[in-house]
Amino acid sequence: MKIELRREKVHNNFAKKVELISGQNLFACYQCGNCTAGCPVAFAMEVGPHEIIRYTLLGLEEEALGANTFWLCASCLQCTSRCPKGIDIARVMDALRMVVLRKKERKDRVEIPEFPEGFLEKLPQIAFVSGFRKFLS
Amino acid sequence: MDYLYFPGCTLYTKAKNFDQTARDCSLLLGFELKELKNWTCCGATFPLATDNIMALLPPSRILANAREEGTALTTLCAVCYNVIKRTNRLIQGDGEKRDKINNFIEKNYQGDLRILHYLEILKQEVGFPQLKEKVKRPLSGLKAGAYYGCMLLRPSEEMGFDDKERPTLFEEFLGALGAEAVEYPYKIECCGSFQSVGAPDVATECAYKILGSAVKNGAEVMVSTCPMCTFNIDHKQSDIKEKYLGFQSVPVFYFTQLLGIAMGLDYRTLGFDQNAVDPLPLLQKKGLL
Amino acid sequence: MGGNGFIKRAMVIGGGIAGISASIDLGNGGYEVVLVEKLPSIGGRMLQLSETFPTLDCAQCTLTPKTVETGQHSHIKLLTYSEVDGVEGRAGDFRVNIRRKAAYVDWDKCTGCGLCQQKCPSKNPSEFDRGMGLGKAIYTLSPQAVPNKPVINPSNCRYFKESKCKVCEKLCPVGAIDYEQKDRFVEERVGAIIIAVGFDLIPRETFGEYGYGEVPDVIDGLAFERLNSASGPTTGEIRRPSDGKIPKEVVFIQCTGSRDPERYMPYCSRVCCMYTAKHARLYKHKVHDGQAYIFYMDVRSTGKGYEEFIQQGMEEEGILYLRGRVSRIFRDGDKVMVWGADTLTGKKVEVAADMVVLATAIVPQKESKDLARKLGVKTDDHGFLAEAERKLRTVETDIEGIYIAGCAQGPKDIADAVAHANAAASKVQGLFAKH
Numbered sequence: 001m002k003i004e005l006r007r008e009k010v011h012n013n014f015a016k017k018v019e020l021i022s023g024q025n026l027f028a029c030y031q032c033g034n035c036t037a038g039c040p041v042a043f044a045m046e047v048g049p050h051e052i053i054r055y056t057l058l059g060l061e062e063e064a065l066g067a068n069t070f071w072l073c074a075s076c077l078q079c080t081s082r083c084p085k086g087i088d089i090a091r092v093m094d095a096l097r098m099v100v101l102r103k104k105e106r107k108d109r110v111e112i113p114e115f116p117e118g119f120l121e122k123l124p125q126i127a128f129v130s131g132f133r134k135f136l137s
Numbered sequence: 138m139d140y141l142y143f144p145g146c147t148l149y150t151k152a153k154n155f156d157q158t159a160r161d162c163s164l165l166l167g168f169e170l171k172e173l174k175n176w177t178c179c180g181a182t183f184p185l186a187t188d189n190i191m192a193l194l195p196p197s198r199i200l201a202n203a204r205e206e207g208t209a210l211t212t213l214c215a216v217c218y219n220v221i222k223r224t225n226r227l228i229q230g231d232g233e234k235r236d237k238i239n240n241f242i243e244k245n246y247q248g249d250l251r252i253l254h255y256l257e258i259l260k261q262e263v264g265f266p267q268l269k270e271k272v273k274r275p276l277s278g279l280k281a282g283a284y285y286g287c288m289l290l291r292p293s294e295e296m297g298f299d300d301k302e303r304p305t306l307f308e309e310f311l312g313a314l315g316a317e318a319v320e321y322p323y324k325i326e327c328c329g330s331f332q333s334v335g336a337p338d339v340a341t342e343c344a345y346k347i348l349g350s351a352v353k354n355g356a357e358v359m360v361s362t363c364p365m366c367t368f369n370i371d372h373k374q375s376d377i378k379e380k381y382l383g384f385q386s387v388p389v390f391y392f393t394q395l396l397g398i399a400m401g402l403d404y405r406t407l408g409f410d411q412n413a414v415d416p417l418p419l420l421q422k423k424g425l426l
Numbered sequence: 427m428g429g430n431g432f433i434k435r436a437m438v439i440g441g442g443i444a445g446i447s448a449s450i451d452l453g454n455g456g457y458e459v460v461l462v463e464k465l466p467s468i469g470g471r472m473l474q475l476s477e478t479f480p481t482l483d484c485a486q487c488t489l490t491p492k493t494v495e496t497g498q499h500s501h502i503k504l505l506t507y508s509e510v511d512g513v514e515g516r517a518g519d520f521r522v523n524i525r526r527k528a529a530y531v532d533w534d535k536c537t538g539c540g541l542c543q544q545k546c547p548s549k550n551p552s553e554f555d556r557g558m559g560l561g562k563a564i565y566t567l568s569p570q571a572v573p574n575k576p577v578i579n580p581s582n583c584r585y586f587k588e589s590k591c592k593v594c595e596k597l598c599p600v601g602a603i604d605y606e607q608k609d610r611f612v613e614e615r616v617g618a619i620i621i622a623v624g625f626d627l628i629p630r631e632t633f634g635e636y637g638y639g640e641v642p643d644v645i646d647g648l649a650f651e652r653l654n655s656a657s658g659p660t661t662g663e664i665r666r667p668s669d670g671k672i673p674k675e676v677v678f679i680q681c682t683g684s685r686d687p688e689r690y691m692p693y694c695s696r697v698c699c700m701y702t703a704k705h706a707r708l709y710k711h712k713v714h715d716g717q718a719y720i721f722y723m724d725v726r727s728t729g730k731g732y733e734e735f736i737q738q739g740m741e742e743e744g745i746l747y748l749r750g751r752v753s754r755i756f757r758d759g760d761k762v763m764v765w766g767a768d769t770l771t772g773k774k775v776e777v778a779a780d781m782v783v784l785a786t787a788i789v790p791q792k793e794s795k796d797l798a799r800k801l802g803v804k805t806d807d808h809g810f811l812a813e814a815e816r817k818l819r820t821v822e823t824d825i826e827g828i829y830i831a832g833c834a835q836g837p838k839d840i841a842d843a844v845a846h847a848n849a850a851a852s853k854v855q856g857l858f859a860k861h
Contacts, residue, residue: 023187030685032723033767033774038635038753040327040346042774044339051772072336074343075182076327077291081301082635082753086688094185110335122372123333124147124364126216129181131334133192302634322756322763353759 003058012059014099022095026057028085035079035089045069049079049089052096070096071109071135094134101137109135138262140253141203141210142170145217146178147364154408155364158397159213159255165400166263166271170211175202181216182331183223190237196224197238201246209251211258213393215363219288219296222252226295254289254298256310256362256392265313273401275315278423281395282319282356283307284347286366287327301325310392311360314399323350328369341376344369348377348387357419359389367391372413388416398425428861432518433617436854437462439510439797440622442470443489443840444832444847446496448620451851453501457858460614461496462524463506464793467571469493470624474554476654476662478840479704480735486657490570497572507577509793511611513801517827518617518861528607529577531564535602538574540566542594542603550582552659556649558667559659564594568657578603617861618827618854619801621811622847623794625833628683628690628787636682636755636784642668643762644755644782646682647698650705654712664712666781673716673780676709677764678702679752680722683787691787691808696837698785699726703739705783710743718745719777721752721766729841748775755782788837803828810836821850829853 011026019026029050036048046067047055055064073093080088100107110131112120120128148156163170177195184192199221203210212218228235229248239245253261259268285304293301304325308318326347329340347370351359361367371389378384389412397407404426409416420426428434436452438445441463449459461468472478475485496502505524512523531542542564552561563583566576584591585605595603630646631639643666645653652658653665666673680698683690699722706718725747727733739745750767757763761778768775790809798805803823804812811830814822821829831847832838838846 021186021188030723031769033750033769034753036769036772036774037750037765037767039774040343041329041332041336041339043342044336048767048772048774050767050769072332072339074287074327074330074332074340075185076287076330078287078327078753081291081293082689084686084688084690084751088185091185091187098186098189124151124368125178126145126147126181126214126365127331127334127368129146129178130216130365131331133180133182133184134331135335300634303638322758 003060005058009059011057012061014061014064015056015059017099018056018092018095021098022088022091024087024092026053026092028087029053029057030085032084034082034084038078038082040076040078041072041074045072049073049093053089053092056092056096064096065100069093075134097134106137108137138209139169139171139207140258141207142172143176143179143199143203143210143212143217143221144172145212145214148214152364152391152408152411154406154411155213155391155393158393158402158407161402161406162393162396162400166259166268168258168262171207173199173203173206179217179220181220183220190234193224193227193234193238194242196220197228197246198242198244200225200228200250201239201242201244204246204250208249209253211253211255213255213362215254215286215288216365218252218254223295225250225252254362256306257298259310260306265309268310269313269315272314272399274399274425276311276395276399276425277315279316279425280319280355280357281311281316281390282321282351282354282359283311283324284328284351284359284361284366284370285325286361286363287325287330288363290325307360307362307392311395314395316395319351319354319356321351321354321356323347328366330365330369333369333373337376340369341373341380344373345377345381345384348374352385352387356387358416359387360392360395361389362392364391374414386414388412388414388419390416428518428858430518430861432858432861433615434858434861435460435616436618436620437520437522437614437616438620438622440470440624440832440834441465441468441496441506442622442624442832443472443492444624444834444843445470445620445622446492447844447847448622448831448851449496449502450492450499451848452854453499455851455855456501457855458501458503460503460505460616462508462510463504464509465567466507466529466565466575466577467493467567467573468496468504468506469567469572471648472840473568474648474655475651476656476658477704477708479700480729480731482704482708486568486570493570493572504573505612506573510797510800513619517825517857520616520619520827522614522616522619524612524614526610526612527577528609529575530580530603530605530607531576531578532602532604532607533573533575535600536575537600539599541597541599543576545593545597547591547593548582548584555652555659556646558645558649558652618829618857620829620831620847620850620854621797621801621803621834622831622850623791623797623834625788625837626791628789630784630786632683632690633784635753637757641755641757641762643673643780644784646784646786647701647705650783654705654708664709671780672713674713675777675779676706676716676718677777677779677782678706678718678720678785679782680720680785681751682784685723691789693808693837694726695785695788696726697788697839699724700729700732700735700839702783702785703727703736703745706745707739707743710745718743719779720745720747721750722747723749723751729839750775788833790834794834801825801828803830810834821846821853827857
């Protein structure tokens with residue numbers, strides 16, 4: 001596979017939107033991978049957080065939004081706390097979530113009717129309050 | 138001294154006994170938890186999207202209302218603590234957002250409320266040596282793994298709770314109660330949090346690693362300060378057992394439960410029936426009932 | 427002496443390879459040099475090294491001829507175990523007050539026989555061996571020390587702490603031990619000063635995510651040099667500090683505390699890529715069935731033969747380079763768990779290592795700031811001595827007559843430090859020629 005870069009693609013509107021919502025400068029990332037190295041759920045991610053940032057910077061919206069990476073992020077802030085460039089990666093992950101959830105298609109990540117029997121009663125409220133804010137539009 | 142108290146939704150309902158225990162213990166320790174007159178859910182997660190001011194309104198309201206009643210606010214739930222404290226910092230530091238929020242909620246809150254987790258009150262205001270003196274039933278011989286999770290510690294510049302790589306506050310608390318705190322590497326790693334809604338298998342794996350690490354280093358029980366963590370590392374042990382046959386159950390206590398035992402409260406009021414893994418057999422064996 | 431009483435004598439502060447090189451240059455140029463060194467003997471950091479890149483020549487074989495030449499040079503006055511206490515004056519007439527620290531040994535009487543060191547019963551973690559070996563309370567830094575005269579460290583000495591022992595005094599054949607010695611001050615008048623006080627490493631205790639220095643098998647680069655040195659705590663066998671076992675899985679981590687503007691030093695420490703490759707290669711030379719992993723962000727190998735050295739390490743020694751940082755290190759039973767990333771495959775990687783070597787950031791010596799203040803020279807944002815101009819005047823300071831050489835001005839390798847020192851000496855000679 002090949003990426004064709006043009007100045008319109010690099011740091012395009014998609015990337016700028018992610019930067020706006022997260023308040024982070026994606027150009028600051030020098031791809032050290034520290035975030036991925038310390039992420040407790042990276043084992044289940046298709047691509048690590050550092051790669052998602054790379055895709056975003058290169059303007060590859062489809063690749064970035066198609067990965068399960070940011071959906072799996074638990075906002076534990078381990079990445080943010082150790083990033084040598086001071087990037088709040090957790091905010092970038094949340095920004096990617098917001099980009100998808102705010103689209104007019106209103107596609108939710110989880111479907112409440114699909115929850116197993118008794119699920120809503122079993123879990124503590126805070127799981128749903130926080131979970132729905134991350135997964136539902 | 139009395140503290141304004143924010144229970145949070147979960148501790149007010151599903152985990153009411155934790156809340157009640159804390160109130161009873163406080164009186165024994167010389168202070169009172171005064172529940173806020175007006176409170177709502179805090180939102181359960183600090184909004185990471187910088188343009189989401191709506192999500193800041195519930196915690197801002199809590200802060201503004203609390204400030205009208207007093208100067209120091211405490212909570213038992215690590216998630217609530219994180220949301221409220223981070224919101225407070227934001228209000229202190231971002232004048233534009235502060236004005237916008239105050240305008241909307243029709244208050245004039247300036248960010249001058251002190252936010253403390255219950256454990257911080259025990260350390261700073263009561264003092265662990267003084268706590269130790271008031272302990273009626275020391276938890277001798279109980280090897281406990283303190284589970285911090287994320288929300289107490291990060292981001293450390295805003296939370297200021299303890300050293301985010303090697304915290305000791307929780308272990309000091311357990312030591313004051315007479316228990317033997319066990320050090321283990323996964324005590325600061327995430328339990329999976331709300332992924333028990335979005336990707337339950339991933340959360341199960343996180344819990345498995347945390348429990349495994351604690352047990353490997355000698356822990357017999359876990360102690361938590363967050364109802365979300367407690368659910369993930371206690372209730373999800375049944376999910377762990379399905380995947381990892383041979384997994385041995387580990388009782389998980391909410392920190393107020395251990396505090397209650399140590400302070401001599403009747404164990405029947407401590408809500409052990411709500412623990413997924415029954416801790417009574419172990420407590421009996423240790424002679425702590 | 428030149429016109430108007432301009433004193434054509436130089437002082438060099440710091441007796442590492444830079445200070446020594448500058449002193450020899452000036453001495454050979456016919457000028458008197460006073461070389462002030464805070465440690466008991468000269469040689470600086472090179473004394474702690476085993477081999478140097480890219481040739482893997484023995485560091486002591488390269489260094490000792492120079493230290494001996496310095497010690498024997500007719501024009502060089504060696505004031506070791508001494509520190510600069512205060513400076514007054516200007517170019518052509520600096521009056522430097524020097525504290526000659528109490529060695530508790532009379533160096534005029536001492537013959538360097540070494541009996542006191544052999545018999546001293548006190549064993550303490552040795553600073554020179556980065557806490558890994560045990561040193562005596564009365565010591566020289568190395569068997570080839572210049573000058574070969576010992577000093578007593580009172581905080582480790584049983585006589586000073588408990589009024590016991592006195593074995594050295596009893597055994598010394600020339601009665602050189604003198605517990606009553608005090609610090610004394612001497613003044614030297616010189617026309618120019620070269621500051622060559624070298625560098626330190628950011629302590630590994632700084633890194634919370636790497637264990638705050640409490641995991642014994644997580645060491646820094648200088649400690650590895652000591653492990654690899656024949657004169658070191660393990661006589662050159664690569665054995666890990668905790669249990670003395672030979673490590674089979676060794677992780678080397680570059681950029682520890684460097685290139686980290688958010689939490690530690692923003693700059694690149696310049697030498698770590700090369701010395702890490704060196705360490706990995708030396709490790710493989712000694713432990714053939716071991717695996718070396720190097721976590722890196724980039725490989726900076728700019729000198730002559732440097733890039734070839736790196737490539738050779740990969741091709742011939744099978745060193746695995748993993749492009750990524752390490753987020754966390756912790757002890758797990760017998761092993762040290764390393765959580766890193768390999769961004770070239772994009773994956774999170776975990777290594778259960780036997781030993782970890784951190785290439786920690788180069789920082790100024792802790793005395794640098796104070797010394798700069800005494801001399802009236804500026805330091806930069808990170809505490810290194812400030813050059814007069816970044817490109818064209820890197821051995822000069824803002825003050826006429828005061829020059830800088832070596833790592834005191836910023837991280838650099840031995841070749842560059844020596845060239846820097848040669849340049850500083852040349853500037854001094856230029857200054858003297860004008861008067």
